[in-house]
Structure formats: structure tokens, C-alpha cells
Amino acid sequence: MPPSAESDPAMQTEISEDEIALYDRQIRLWGMQAQEKIRRANILLITLRALGSEISKNLVLAGISSLTILDPNPVSTADLGAGFFLSQATNAAEGLEGLEGKSRAEAAAPIVQKLNPRVKVRADSGPVREKDAAYFASFDVVIATDLGAADIAWINDATRAAGKKFYAAGCHGTHGFIFSDLVSHSYVIQRDSANVVTKPGPESATRAVVDVRTKKEGPRVVETVTKRETYSPFGKACLSAPLPAEFARSKRRLRAVSPVLSCLRALWSAPDLADPSSRAGMESFTRTVMGKHAELGLPPETLTPEVIRQFLQGVGAEIAPVAAILGGQLAQDVINVLGQTQQPIQNTVVFDGGVMEASVYALHSDLEGAGAEA
Amino acid sequence: MAVARDQYNQQTLGESLNDKLKKSRVLMVGAGGIGCELLKNLVLSGFLNVHIVDLDTIDLSNLNRQFLFRNEHIKKSKALVAKEVAQTFNPEAEVTAYHDNIKDERFGVSWFRQFDLVFNALDNLDARRHVNKMCLAADVPLIESGTTGFNGQVQVIKKGVTACYDCSPKETPKSFPVCTIRSTPSQSIHCIVWGKSYLLSEIFGVSEESSFDNTTNSENEGEIEELQREAAALRNIRNSIGTPEFPRLLFEKVFHTDVERLRSMAEMWKSRTPPESLKYDEVLSRASDALASKDSLLRDGQKVWSLEESLVVFQDSLDRLSRRILKMKEAKAETDPDPVITFDKDDEDTLDFVAASANIRSTVFGIDRKSRFDIKQMAGNIIPAIATTNAIVAGLCILQAFKVMKGEYDQAKEVFLTPFAPARLLATDRSRAPNPKCPVCSTYQTSAFVDLSRATLNDLVEDFVRLELGYGDKEFTVNSEAGLLYDVDETENLPKKLSDLANLQG
Structure with a gap:
């Protein structure tokens, strides 16, 4: 086989037959090449609560190279409700007192490590704001969970500066979100050729086809299409961007937009949320949400008081099924992005567990250099 | 008041649902891919009384996704290990584990009745159908889920309210026409099925002709008779198992004589490329390099073997299987039935034999050869499975369970994962109504208590x-x-x- 640009001679420890046997059922899905890329990935996970536990479980099982868990906070009783690794750590230490002086990262890392001895699992208890550019540059992907908008934006700026891929996600009761900034991401899709040949050029505002090759495989004609997605940072996406142009043109589409998007945006813009269980807190939050809803151009009737009440009830709370769904989707996207053979999320997922919907919106305020308008 | 462990469940679900979950008793059938994730979610969500049933034991290839299991648990009961580990997630949870088949008679309708809710976390049609039937008979709501690769789905089944598992027909395993397998293969899978269900069983097992579609019609009648004669001749070769002549005899019979007979039937090759028969000594004379690298050949499952390499593996696996069956014959008592070796994808000897035979046959018929890794998947019907899909599906099962526990069946939907769709990651559909023609749930169901030993x-x-x-x-x-x-x-x-x-x- 000719050497590929991907291969890094320093990392050329061959994937062993034992590893192939262990990862058998997933290699059959995404192939050997993707597994080799996953196997070289170094990932930083910031905050280990329920969502972080799900993500770390999924990535460590998949066989990445290393996972660094950064979380300076101590383990609290409420963390044990849905945070199963912290619960196990507490058990092993015979109660929370046994974890005295340990951060969530330190408590969880040894438990996470046991899932897969082939992955290097490290704990970091330093505050994230003290990390410098070189720190972020040492990872392939950075994932920040359960943080406020200011922290998310700060970390995202750092990963942008280092040219690294970034994800943020959060759980609020039955609601949640995933955001991704992959800067610029190329991937290759193999498929049977349709009657119309795929041509290089823009496919959407963010996606462009950069290369097409066709090959005959017996009776089938297979095309290998290289695509590139362009992304925006959190501040220019989640905090301020309008919905994509095709939404504004359709009343039906606007009506179908999840009002949870307005609620999330209100939460991001009002970090010092007054006690939401108080009347004043509820009223002030409602005003902010209504403002965001109007700003997005959404019809007022989709934002009912019940939607706002439900959302507020869950703010800051994590429950296992929502963490499992969001953590599963996020980790799957990370794995696909590492393998570079699938269409990744572009760029914001709004999850509403009440109606079991996970809608994806491409939020960009001013895209530079992408495919431009399709 | 001190912060409670279940503060967030209480906050999100409300006190009344949270309390209801704690007092409920639920059953989870299957502790594998979905089951491990689901059991974790159940105990964390406040389902404190959970019963789990699984007959299976833990295998190395489970560990990439069944996160409750680790290397030291291999060969142990899935149900028992899952219980031990999941209980450490929530000390209040009481998990009862049964290392047993859900079809066992002790799990009867009255046993099912004790549960408020049943979860299927299964990987096969037969057990799913059985639990579906039991839940309908016991009138207990069932949450049914499944995954393959990136895809997954969840549905709620409630007698008289929603469609049951059998309301829509399910795909049954594919069988191939016998003539495609025995005379006119055109794809790798045809050669693999030939190696597994014909060649291996004729030599080391009982005939497995049932996996073929043996329908005769006027066109293929003569050919089927011919094929039966051919199989009988092959069974005669069995007598020379263990002799030095055996590999050559077998090879010459199936890759030369039988192929030459096929070739002679001009009709058959009017629109197809005729097969090219092989001579054992000729292939062997070119196989010295392959012979020298036999050990590395057998270790590397990814390599696509050449014809010569396939012959080397054919010989070697035939030798291993022959020695095995002779030993089994020696050990058997006079009255025991003759020993057999059947195909098992995890039995290397049978897999090597099927892979090598399939590749040699593919060469004969001008079909691309495959790696042992790929052949294992096709011969063993292995379905790709990953942690994330199972995690997402198991999360959805719990959201559905919340609706069911609140009695809100109108809000329980059928949910599908839609991987790589640009606008949404999940698709929902209103639960379908029961199919009035469903052979399972449209029938009237009742139960009676009888003393089986007295009643006639x-x-x-x-x-x-x-x-x-x-x-x-x-x-x-x-x-x-x-x-x-x-x-x-x-x-x-x-x-x-x-x-x-x-x-x-x-």
C-alpha cells in the first residue's frame, strides 16, 4: 500500500488482531481506516457531570488515543443522581467524605479508565480560564459541557485560535443542545453514482463539493465525493445569528422551529438569571425569551407559557435519558468527524425530550469563504 | 432540607411522577447492547425495582459497547454482572437478575402481570415476538426498541391502544434458490453459503439443505436430481477423512469434477461466464510462498487471500477439522449418535474452512474473493453495533416510559434515529393503531387457571x-x-x- 498523507510514522503502531477483535462490531460499521484515525485522537472534555459521563463513556469505548477530563469542581450529592461515574467513585470511596479534596475529574478518571485500558485517561483539576493556547493546541477535539455562554465563547475562541475542532453541549431538564465549530472540515462520502453526476461547487451556504472521483466496481459505479463544511464560532452562531434564509421564506418552516431555541438563547444572554421559581424571575425571563423569539422571526403563538414554564423548571438540572441522548449524539458526531466519512452536524442541535425532537439549525451570522449562497 | 440525590429528577419530572417511578416494578428483557445502557438509565431515573432476564454470557466483542462489562467478566452471565454493576450507580436500586431464557415456563403470563412496564432490549425476532405476546396476554405496556449500526427505533406497545410488534410483517432471513448456490453463483455470498451450508455440513455435519430453497419446477427438475447425486458422491468421500489423500480427493471432487460437469451444460452458460475448474496439483505447485507464510496468513483476517493462499488455508483448516472429528468419534460411546461439527463464526477452524472454500469457489466462478473478516460477517450474519446508537435508543426508551407511566399514550410516539439527515437527528411518528387483521393482537385473549395434570x-x-x-x-x-x-x-x-x-x- 502506498504511504498516505494521513500516516504519521511516529504513531505507526499497527492496530493488533486483539484490538480488531475488541472493536469488531464497530469496525464493521465505519471501517478500518476510520478506526485508525479514531485511535490517534486526543480529546479534551471539560466538565464531568451526567452529560460529560455519557460522552466520556462513548469515546473511551470507541478506542480514542487519550481523553483528558478537566473539571476543578468537587463532587456534590446532586451530581450522583445522573452522574454514574461519580456515583461509582463515591461508592468506591465509601461516601462523599472519601472524595474530600478531590475534583470531579480526579474522582471520575480512574473509573472511566476501567472501561478501556487501551485509552489514556487523564484528570485535570485546573480552572479552564487559566489554560493557554498551547494547551488547547495539544488536542484534536475540545468538548465543553454544562457551561455558561461566556465560558463557551471563551473556550471556542481559544480552540479557533489553535485551529482545533470544538463542541459545546448542555442539559436543562428535558431540554438540551449541541453546538459544533469544526472550523473547516473535509470528509469523503462513497456512494453509488446517481444518473446525474455530482459536480464540484457549493451545495449549501456552508457546504461545498471539492472533489469527485468515480470508479467501476463490477456492475456498480461508485463515486467518491470529498465535501467541506465551514463553521462559525459560538458567539457568531448561537448567540446572534439569524435562522438560515430558507426559513424566513416559509411560514410553515418558521412555525416548525422549536421554541426551545428561543429559550436557550435567552438563557445564554441572561447569565445572571434571577431565581426562576420566583414570580419576578419568571417574568423577567419570559420577557427575554419573547424578545429572542421575535428576533428570530418566529411566530408568537409557538411560544406558549407552558413551553417557558417547562424550560425554566429544568434549568440546571440533568436527567439520565436526556444526557444519554445528547451525549450519544455528540460522541457519535465526534467519532464521525474523526473518521471523516460522514456528514457532520451543522451546527446547532436543539433537543426537546417532551416531544422527542432533535432539530438541527445552521446558525451563522457572517460566513467567510464558504460555499456562499447555494 | 439537605440536597437529595434525586433532586434533579424531582425538579424535572415533578414529585408525582418521580414517586410513581420509585414505586413501580419493571422488567427488562435482554442485558446486551441496549440493555446495559437502559439498565443504567432505569436506575438513575428512579426505577428502583428492576428485573432483568438474559440467557447470554459476555464475549470480547461485546466490550466496545456494553459498558457494564469488562475483560474480567468474559464468559460470565450478562444478567448477573449487569445487576452487580448497575446497583453501584444508585444504592437505592434493587435489581433482580435471572440468567435464563425469557421463554422458560416460569416466566408465564401471571409472572408478567406483576410488572407495570416491560422493556424489550433484544436482538432477535423470536424473543421479541414472544415478549410481545406475553405482554398482550398480561396486558402490560411494552417498550420495544432495536438498533443496527447507526440506525435505531423505539415504539410503545399497549394492548388495544397501539399497534403490537406483529401488526406489521417483519423481514425473515433470506434463503437462496438451491441452483444459485450449487450451480450458478454470481456473488460472494452465494459462495459463502455454499461453503457453510453445503460443503462443511456434507463433510463434517448433517445435511443442511433446509437453508436452500429446494422448490422444483420443470426447468430445474433434472438439475436438482443431478445435484442430489453429486451430494451423495461427496458424502462417500467422508470415509477418507484423516487419510493423506483426503484434501486432494475433496478438492478434485468439488473444484474439478463437479465444475467440469457444470461446464458441460452449455445451456447454463449462454448468458453467463462458464466456471473454470481447478487442478489440485497445479495450484499447489504455485503455493510454496503461501505455504511458507502460512502462520502470518492465518493471523491476518484483513488480507484478501490469493487462490494459492486460499488453498493453503483450505488444507490447514481441513486438517484441523479432520483431527477434531476423528477424536470426537474415538471418544463417543457405541450408542451415541455420530459426532458433527457445525459452523460457528467464532470457531476458527470452521471459519477458516468456509472462508478458504468460498474463496476458491469464487475464483472458479470469476467472483471477487473476500477477507476472512468480511466472510465472517456474511457467514455469521453479524450486525454492526456501536455504543452511541444504543445509548441514544436507551435514552428514548426512558422518555417513552415517562409517558407510559403518566398514562399519556397519545403522546408516546414511534421514534427513529435519522443519522446524517441535515435537519433533524430524530424522526417521530404518531403510534400506529392496532392492525385489525394482526394475527397476534387482534385475537381475543383470555387466560384460565387449570391443573394441567388433571384437566383434559x-x-x-x-x-x-x-x-x-x-x-x-x-x-x-x-x-x-x-x-x-x-x-x-x-x-x-x-x-x-x-x-x-x-x-x-x-
Whole structure:
């Protein structure tokens, strides 16, 4: 086989037959090449609560190279409700007192490590704001969970500066979100050729086809299409961007937009949320949400008081099924992005567990250099 | 008040649902891919009384996704290990584990009735159908889920309210026409099925012709007769197992003589490329390099073997299997049936033999050869499975469970994962209504308590069905899993005791 640009001679420890046997059922899905890329990935996970536990479980099982868990906070009783690794750590230490002086990262890392001895699992208890550019540059992907908008934006700026891929996600009761900034991401899709040949050029505002090759495989004609997605940072996406142009043109589409998007945006813009269980807190939050809803151009009737009440009830709370769904989707996207053979999320997922919907919106305020308008 | 462990559940779900979950009793069938994730979610969500049933033991290839299991658990019971680990997630949870088959008679309808909710976390049609039937009979809501690769789905099944598992027909495993397998293969899978279900079983097992579609019609009648003669001749070669001549005899028979006979049938190759027969000594004479690298060849499952390399593996695996069966014959008692070796994807000897034979046959018919890794998947019907899909599906099962526990069946939807769709990651559909023609849930169901050792079929027919259920003089039939027990013309079973007739259930 000719050497590929991907291969890094320093990392050329061959994937062993034992590893192939262990990862058998997933290699059959995404192939050997993707597994080799996953196997070289170094990932930083910031905050280990329920969502972080799900993500770390999924990535460590998949066989990445290393996972660094950064979380300076101590383990609290409420963390044990849905945070199963912290619960196990507490058990092993015979109660929370046994974890005295340990951060969530330190408590969880040894438990996470046991899932897969082939992955290097490290704990970091330093505050994230003290990390410098070189720190972020040492990872392939950075994932920040359960943080406020200011922290998310700060970390995202750092990963942008280092040219690294970034994800943020959060759980609020039955609601949640995933955001991704992959800067610029190329991937290759193999498929049977349709009657119309795929041509290089823009496919959407963010996606462009950069290369097409066709090959005959017996009776089938297979095309290998290289695509590139362009992304925006959190501040220019989640905090301020309008919905994509095709939404504004359709009343039906606007009506179908999840009002949870307005609620999330209100939460991001009002970090010092007054006690939401108080009347004043509820009223002030409602005003902010209504403002965001109007700003997005959404019809007022989709934002009912019940939607706002439900959302507020869950703010800051994590429950296992929502963490499992969001953590599963996020980790799957990370794995696909590492393998570079699938269409990744572009760029914001709004999850509403009440109606079991996970809608994806491409939020960009001013895209530079992408495919431009399709 | 001190912060409680379940503060967030309380906050999100509300006190009344949170309390209801804690007092409920639920059953989870299957502790594998979905099961591990689901059990974690159950105990963390406040389902404190969970029963789990799984017959399976833990295998290395489970560990990439069944996160409750680790290397040291290999070969242990999935149900028992899952219970031990999941209980550490929530000390209040009480998990009861059964290392047993859910079809066992101790899990009868009355046993199912004790549960508020049942979860299927299974990987096969048969067990799913069984639990579906039991839940309908016991009138317990069922949450049914499944995954393959990136895809997954969840549905709620409630008797009389939503469609049941059998309301829509399910795909059954594919069988191939016998002539495609034996005479005119055109794809790798045809050669693999030939190696597994024909060649391996004719030499080391019992004929497995049932996996072929043996339908005869005027066109292929003659050919099928010919094929049966051919198989009989092959069985004769079995007598030379263990002799030095055996590999050559077998090779010459199936890759030369039989192929030459096929080639001679000009009709068959009018629109197809005719096969090219092989000579054992000729291939072997080119195989010295392959022979020298035999060990590395056998280790590397990813490599696509050449014809010569396939021959080397053919010889080697044939030798291993021959020695095995001779040993088995030696060990057997006079009265024991003849030993057999059947295909198992995790039995390397059988896999090597099938892979090598399939590749040699592919060469004969001008079909691309495959790696052992790929052949294992096709021969063993391996379905790709990953942690994330299972995690997402198991999360959805719990959201559905919340609706069911609140009695909000109108809000329980069918949910599908839609991987790589640009606008949404999940698609939902309103639960379908029961299919009035469904053979499973459209029928009237009832249960009766009888002493099987005393009651006769006549008691059931006359006293229960005709009198109690009011069938009177109407005509009806009584069936069991074994078949027909009673109808108007079939009355000889009437005096028999129910315990002697069958395993009557449901």
C-alpha cells in the first residue's frame, strides 16, 4: 500500500488482531481506516457531570488515543443522581467524605479508565480560564459541557485560535443542545453514482463539493465525493445569528422551529438569571425569551407559557435519558468527524425530550469563504 | 432540607411522577447492547425495582459497547454482572437478575402481570415476538426498541391502544434458490453459503439443505436430481477423512469434477461466464510462498487471500477439522449418535474452512474473493453495533416510559434515529393503531387457571370454551406450538390430559 498523507510514522503502531477483535462490531460499521484515525485522537472534555459521563463513556469505548477530563469542581450529592461515574467513585470511596479534596475529574478518571485500558485517561483539576493556547493546541477535539455562554465563547475562541475542532453541549431538564465549530472540515462520502453526476461547487451556504472521483466496481459505479463544511464560532452562531434564509421564506418552516431555541438563547444572554421559581424571575425571563423569539422571526403563538414554564423548571438540572441522548449524539458526531466519512452536524442541535425532537439549525451570522449562497 | 440525590429528577419530572417511578416494578428483557445502557438509565431515573432476564454470557466483542462489562467478566452471565454493576450507580436500586431464557415456563403470563412496564432490549425476532405476546396476554405496556449500526427505533406497545410488534410483517432471513448456490453463483455470498451450508455440513455435519430453497419446477427438475447425486458422491468421500489423500480427493471432487460437469451444460452458460475448474496439483505447485507464510496468513483476517493462499488455508483448516472429528468419534460411546461439527463464526477452524472454500469457489466462478473478516460477517450474519446508537435508543426508551407511566399514550410516539439527515437527528411518528387483521393482537385473549395434570382437552373444549366463553355449537380449533390439537374431525386428543399434550401458554 502506498504511504498516505494521513500516516504519521511516529504513531505507526499497527492496530493488533486483539484490538480488531475488541472493536469488531464497530469496525464493521465505519471501517478500518476510520478506526485508525479514531485511535490517534486526543480529546479534551471539560466538565464531568451526567452529560460529560455519557460522552466520556462513548469515546473511551470507541478506542480514542487519550481523553483528558478537566473539571476543578468537587463532587456534590446532586451530581450522583445522573452522574454514574461519580456515583461509582463515591461508592468506591465509601461516601462523599472519601472524595474530600478531590475534583470531579480526579474522582471520575480512574473509573472511566476501567472501561478501556487501551485509552489514556487523564484528570485535570485546573480552572479552564487559566489554560493557554498551547494547551488547547495539544488536542484534536475540545468538548465543553454544562457551561455558561461566556465560558463557551471563551473556550471556542481559544480552540479557533489553535485551529482545533470544538463542541459545546448542555442539559436543562428535558431540554438540551449541541453546538459544533469544526472550523473547516473535509470528509469523503462513497456512494453509488446517481444518473446525474455530482459536480464540484457549493451545495449549501456552508457546504461545498471539492472533489469527485468515480470508479467501476463490477456492475456498480461508485463515486467518491470529498465535501467541506465551514463553521462559525459560538458567539457568531448561537448567540446572534439569524435562522438560515430558507426559513424566513416559509411560514410553515418558521412555525416548525422549536421554541426551545428561543429559550436557550435567552438563557445564554441572561447569565445572571434571577431565581426562576420566583414570580419576578419568571417574568423577567419570559420577557427575554419573547424578545429572542421575535428576533428570530418566529411566530408568537409557538411560544406558549407552558413551553417557558417547562424550560425554566429544568434549568440546571440533568436527567439520565436526556444526557444519554445528547451525549450519544455528540460522541457519535465526534467519532464521525474523526473518521471523516460522514456528514457532520451543522451546527446547532436543539433537543426537546417532551416531544422527542432533535432539530438541527445552521446558525451563522457572517460566513467567510464558504460555499456562499447555494 | 439537605440536597437529595434525586433532586434533579424531582425538579424535572415533578414529585408525582418521580414517586410513581420509585414505586413501580419493571422488567427488562435482554442485558446486551441496549440493555446495559437502559439498565443504567432505569436506575438513575428512579426505577428502583428492576428485573432483568438474559440467557447470554459476555464475549470480547461485546466490550466496545456494553459498558457494564469488562475483560474480567468474559464468559460470565450478562444478567448477573449487569445487576452487580448497575446497583453501584444508585444504592437505592434493587435489581433482580435471572440468567435464563425469557421463554422458560416460569416466566408465564401471571409472572408478567406483576410488572407495570416491560422493556424489550433484544436482538432477535423470536424473543421479541414472544415478549410481545406475553405482554398482550398480561396486558402490560411494552417498550420495544432495536438498533443496527447507526440506525435505531423505539415504539410503545399497549394492548388495544397501539399497534403490537406483529401488526406489521417483519423481514425473515433470506434463503437462496438451491441452483444459485450449487450451480450458478454470481456473488460472494452465494459462495459463502455454499461453503457453510453445503460443503462443511456434507463433510463434517448433517445435511443442511433446509437453508436452500429446494422448490422444483420443470426447468430445474433434472438439475436438482443431478445435484442430489453429486451430494451423495461427496458424502462417500467422508470415509477418507484423516487419510493423506483426503484434501486432494475433496478438492478434485468439488473444484474439478463437479465444475467440469457444470461446464458441460452449455445451456447454463449462454448468458453467463462458464466456471473454470481447478487442478489440485497445479495450484499447489504455485503455493510454496503461501505455504511458507502460512502462520502470518492465518493471523491476518484483513488480507484478501490469493487462490494459492486460499488453498493453503483450505488444507490447514481441513486438517484441523479432520483431527477434531476423528477424536470426537474415538471418544463417543457405541450408542451415541455420530459426532458433527457445525459452523460457528467464532470457531476458527470452521471459519477458516468456509472462508478458504468460498474463496476458491469464487475464483472458479470469476467472483471477487473476500477477507476472512468480511466472510465472517456474511457467514455469521453479524450486525454492526456501536455504543452511541444504543445509548441514544436507551435514552428514548426512558422518555417513552415517562409517558407510559403518566398514562399519556397519545403522546408516546414511534421514534427513529435519522443519522446524517441535515435537519433533524430524530424522526417521530404518531403510534400506529392496532392492525385489525394482526394475527397476534387482534385475537381475543383470555387466560384460565387449570391443573394441567388433571384437566383434559375435553374439559377445555366443552366446559371452558363452549360453556364459559359461550362458543356453544360453533366450530373452532385448538392449537398448541406443536400444532393442531382439536377440531371437528380431530377428536382423538380429547380424553388426554393437558399436561400430556403440550406446553399450553398464553
